[in-house]
Amino acid sequence: MNDTPTALAADVARRPVRKAGSEASGTTDATKLRQEILAELTYSVGRSPETASTRDWFVATALAVRDRIVDRWLLEHAPDHARPRKRVYYLSLEFLIGRLLFDALHNLGLTDAAREALAGLGVELDRVREAEPDAALGNGGLGRLAACFMDSMASVGVPAFGYGIRYDHGLFRQGMRDGWQQEYPEDWLSFGNPWEFAHPEIDYAIGFGGYVEQINSGGRAKHVWRPAEKVDAVAFDIPVVGWRGKHVNTLRLWSARAPDPLSLAAFNRGDYVGALADRVRVESISKVLYPSDETPAGQELRLRQEYFFASASLQDLVRRHLEEHGDLGSLPDHVAIQLNDTHPAIAIPELMRILIDLHDVPWAEAWLITVGTFSYTNHTLLPEALESWPLPLMERLLPRHMQIIYMINALELETARGKRPGDDGLLSSVSLIDENGGRRVRMGVLAFIGSHKVNGVSALHTDLMKQTVFRDLHALHPDRIVNKTNGITFRRWLAQANPRLTKILIEAVGPELLDDPERLELLLPMADDAGLHDALLNARRENKVALAKIIAERNDVWVDPDALFDVQIKRIHEYKRQLLNILETVAVYNAIRAQPMRAWMPRVKIFAGKAAASYHQAKLIIKLANDVARIVNSDPTVRGLLKVAFLPNYNVSLAEAIIPAADLSEQISTAGTEASGTGNMKLALNGALTIGTLDGANVEIRERVGDDNIFIFGLTAQEVQARKQRGFNAHAAVEASPTLREVLDSIRNGVFSPDDPSRYRGLIDGLLDNDVFLVTADFDAYFDAQRSVYRLWRDKSAWMSASVKNTAQVGWFSSDRTILEYAKEIWNVQPSSDLA
Numbered sequence: 001m002n003d004t005p006t007a008l009a010a011d012v013a014r015r016p017v018r019k020a021g022s023e024a025s026g027t028t029d030a031t032k033l034r035q036e037i038l039a040e041l042t043y044s045v046g047r048s049p050e051t052a053s054t055r056d057w058f059v060a061t062a063l064a065v066r067d068r069i070v071d072r073w074l075l076e077h078a079p080d081h082a083r084p085r086k087r088v089y090y091l092s093l094e095f096l097i098g099r100l101l102f103d104a105l106h107n108l109g110l111t112d113a114a115r116e117a118l119a120g121l122g123v124e125l126d127r128v129r130e131a132e133p134d135a136a137l138g139n140g141g142l143g144r145l146a147a148c149f150m151d152s153m154a155s156v157g158v159p160a161f162g163y164g165i166r167y168d169h170g171l172f173r174q175g176m177r178d179g180w181q182q183e184y185p186e187d188w189l190s191f192g193n194p195w196e197f198a199h200p201e202i203d204y205a206i207g208f209g210g211y212v213e214q215i216n217s218g219g220r221a222k223h224v225w226r227p228a229e230k231v232d233a234v235a236f237d238i239p240v241v242g243w244r245g246k247h248v249n250t251l252r253l254w255s256a257r258a259p260d261p262l263s264l265a266a267f268n269r270g271d272y273v274g275a276l277a278d279r280v281r282v283e284s285i286s287k288v289l290y291p292s293d294e295t296p297a298g299q300e301l302r303l304r305q306e307y308f309f310a311s312a313s314l315q316d317l318v319r320r321h322l323e324e325h326g327d328l329g330s331l332p333d334h335v336a337i338q339l340n341d342t343h344p345a346i347a348i349p350e351l352m353r354i355l356i357d358l359h360d361v362p363w364a365e366a367w368l369i370t371v372g373t374f375s376y377t378n379h380t381l382l383p384e385a386l387e388s389w390p391l392p393l394m395e396r397l398l399p400r401h402m403q404i405i406y407m408i409n410a411l412e413l414e415t416a417r418g419k420r421p422g423d424d425g426l427l428s429s430v431s432l433i434d435e436n437g438g439r440r441v442r443m444g445v446l447a448f449i450g451s452h453k454v455n456g457v458s459a460l461h462t463d464l465m466k467q468t469v470f471r472d473l474h475a476l477h478p479d480r481i482v483n484k485t486n487g488i489t490f491r492r493w494l495a496q497a498n499p500r501l502t503k504i505l506i507e508a509v510g511p512e513l514l515d516d517p518e519r520l521e522l523l524l525p526m527a528d529d530a531g532l533h534d535a536l537l538n539a540r541r542e543n544k545v546a547l548a549k550i551i552a553e554r555n556d557v558w559v560d561p562d563a564l565f566d567v568q569i570k571r572i573h574e575y576k577r578q579l580l581n582i583l584e585t586v587a588v589y590n591a592i593r594a595q596p597m598r599a600w601m602p603r604v605k606i607f608a609g610k611a612a613a614s615y616h617q618a619k620l621i622i623k624l625a626n627d628v629a630r631i632v633n634s635d636p637t638v639r640g641l642l643k644v645a646f647l648p649n650y651n652v653s654l655a656e657a658i659i660p661a662a663d664l665s666e667q668i669s670t671a672g673t674e675a676s677g678t679g680n681m682k683l684a685l686n687g688a689l690t691i692g693t694l695d696g697a698n699v700e701i702r703e704r705v706g707d708d709n710i711f712i713f714g715l716t717a718q719e720v721q722a723r724k725q726r727g728f729n730a731h732a733a734v735e736a737s738p739t740l741r742e743v744l745d746s747i748r749n750g751v752f753s754p755d756d757p758s759r760y761r762g763l764i765d766g767l768l769d770n771d772v773f774l775v776t777a778d779f780d781a782y783f784d785a786q787r788s789v790y791r792l793w794r795d796k797s798a799w800m801s802a803s804v805k806n807t808a809q810v811g812w813f814s815s816d817r818t819i820l821e822y823a824k825e826i827w828n829v830q831p832s833s834d835l836a
């Protein structure tokens with residue numbers, strides 16, 4: 001056969017391969033895949049190979065790959081599919097999934113076939129990969145965790161639906177203007193989404209507002225909610241294929257539609273804008289992802305989003321359950337609903353309403369069903385991030401839910417009174433209604449009491465939950481809080497992101513590694529093997545060259561791939577202490593300037609992350625990083641030995657480029673504030689050494705990799721608490737540290753902001769007056785830990801040995817392990833990998 005693109009297209013046109021049948025599924029034959037891609041290009045995209053853009057090739061490839069997934073997917077969801085196993089419904093307002101092409105190719109074992117198929121058409125797979133927009137339907141850790149969990153549930157065979165919102169616009173695109181963050185709208189759907197199936201026939205009416213009517217139904221009082229307003233929730237499904245293509249789950253995202261496309265009356269009056277006004281207002285619900293903020297979510301639209309997706313998801317799963325099992329009494333036997341933070345917690349009173357008002361289930365039974373079905377994950381202890389809603393807003397938007405919440409509260413308080421008579425402090429702390437400063441509904445309390453299990457995301461975080469925010473609820477329900485330390489999918493964060501490292505690891509411990517990441521431990525006896533070190537160093541260097549190229553393109557800064565790449569990538573927040581890292585950078589800069597001719601070791605400080613649009617302090621920290629970068633990078637005394645780069649628009653794809661090139665991983669939050677962290681796991685897996693505080697999952701990383709292979713510094717969570725109680729004085733800490741003093745003086749006096757010398761006066765004075773996150777308290781310890789880093793870096797083989805020991809001992813942080821723990825201890829679901 002003539003293999004030129006045109007000849008192939010003609011051939012395909014004669015024998016179109018529209019759908020991969022069962023015989024085609026799983027084949028890794030490049031020729032067949034090439035025909036399928038060409039068929040999609042021709043019949044679905046409507047382009048010829050000669051005129052196709054890279055994006056067209058991406059769409060055609062994605063559609064061809066999607067076809068391979070669909071047969072298995074439909075099989076698993078067939079109505080006559082044996083006896084359906086218990087399912088998990090993962091409710092999350094965020095799914096930070098990133099690009100999907102390599103996920104699907106890798107899990108189906110088609111990456112090489114796709115590369116070959118496209119190469120035969122003169123198209124490069126890596127360019128096609130870049131044409132896919134990042135699906136950024138999340139803010140950070142919580143959303144990325146949901147995406148890793150979707151991959152792991154499909155991989156270990158936990159039947160699951162992820163439920164969320166199909167935002168038209170995901171997290172804003174971050175631009176830089178003169179070092180200041182600028183937010184631009186993100187438009188991932190502008191060219192369509194080849195992974196999704198629109199299901200306009202799956203739609204549910206979601207009510208808002210109105211009033212509750214009490215009617216007499218056969219002698220019993222019955223409540224009927226008469227909403228003033230209705231919004232339709234329409235389903236869009238993305239199939240999620242697991243490792244080796246064995247299982248396919250569904251990510252079902254809801255989009256808001258107005259029941260009426262326009263007001264004809266207004267249109268006929270000539271009011272064309274007014275004719276669309278209602279529709280625009282209603283559809284704004286799924287318009288844009290809510291950015292996480294330093295201020296509590298106070299806006300009505302956010303509450304509407306929460307109820308919209310919680311209600312649609314519950315209506316959907318209740319309908320499915322009734323079809324399959326007939327009655328709602330058995331719901332907890334067949335359904336586990338996981339609440340990803342409190343954002344979907346309104347689902348608890350919604351299920352109560354469905355049971356009581358729509359299905360006549362008595363209260364006590366309804367409550368048992370509800371608690372048996374729900375469980376809740378907490379992701380933060382920061383008081384400002386704990387959700388609560390003003391009573392008047394709740395009363396107005398969800399009047400029936402408010403009645404149910406009052407009733408839940410009354411019963412819970414009665415139980416509490418029974419257990420601890422006369423303890424009024426306890427009663428006000430476990431009440432669903434916060435009476436301090438404007439009455440509000442506490443969503444954390446609602447999620448806690450409506451769930452049979454509540455989990456933290458690292459051992460330390462879970463302990464702190466028991467001691468702080470949930471202390472009294474924990475005393476009343478001592479078996480409810482459990483720990484489920486987070487994990488990451490190794491398929492994305494090792495195999496896809498770092499193929500060079502993966503190849504070496506497979507050669508060292510065997511291909512079974514891809515099924516069982518704990519096999520990485522087999523590397524341990526080779527930790528000092530010079531040949532292995534060389535191979536790893538070469539792979540790392542190539543990754544660093546690739547990152548250096550990105551830094552040159554985006555920041556116009558040249559960095560030396562042989563320098564130590566010191567990386568801090570995460571949301572910009574005061575508690576994560578990017579400022580501490582910048583202060584140390586300035587200290588090094590001062591030291592180089594003081595003794596320019598000393599043998600300084602080349603290092604590159606790499607930052608990336610977004611700040612919430614209204615978080616002024618975080619945006620100022622970004623500006624400071626950029627100001628320091630500008631001065632340091634262009635100072636001839638530094639001679640390129642220290643470089644600073646703030647890479648704009650951090651997202652999943654940029655993380656995939658940075659993590660394989662990192663030598664040092666910055667995990668330096670104030671102890672007790674970072675619930676877990678997951679970037680820490682990704683970086684350690686890829687061989688970076690961690691410099692970090694005893695916070696979140698760092699504690700468990702240290703337990704596994706050993707004290708000698710991690711740089712731990714600073715106050716512990718307990719010490720932080722004690723210092724704060726005593727009243728911490730930053731002035732004293734600064735007086736005790738000449739290095740820190742010089743650093744703060746130089747920033748305060750405008751050394752890095754000659755165009756506006758007072759720019760950082762407020763920042764530095766604020767730090768001295770009220771150092772909430774104890775940056776100054778930990779500075780010296782951090783500075784010393786950085787010196788230990790450089791001492792080890794000088795000894796290449798000692799460094800590489802520590803690096804190997806990191807990779808070897810973090811297999812436990814696979815999200816497959818996390819999901820198996822949830823399945824066993826929270827959901828009571830049997831994963832198919834456990835089935836005979």
Ligand code: 26V
Pocket residue numbers: 139140141142143145290291292293295296297302379380385457486674675676677678696
């Ligand atoms: C808060 C808000 C409040 C305003 C509206 C939107 C919004 C969205 C998110 C949040 C809180 C985010 C909490 C979060 O992302 N926590 C992170 O969860 C990770 C996964 O468990 C964990 O690794 C991180 O340590 C933790 O910060």
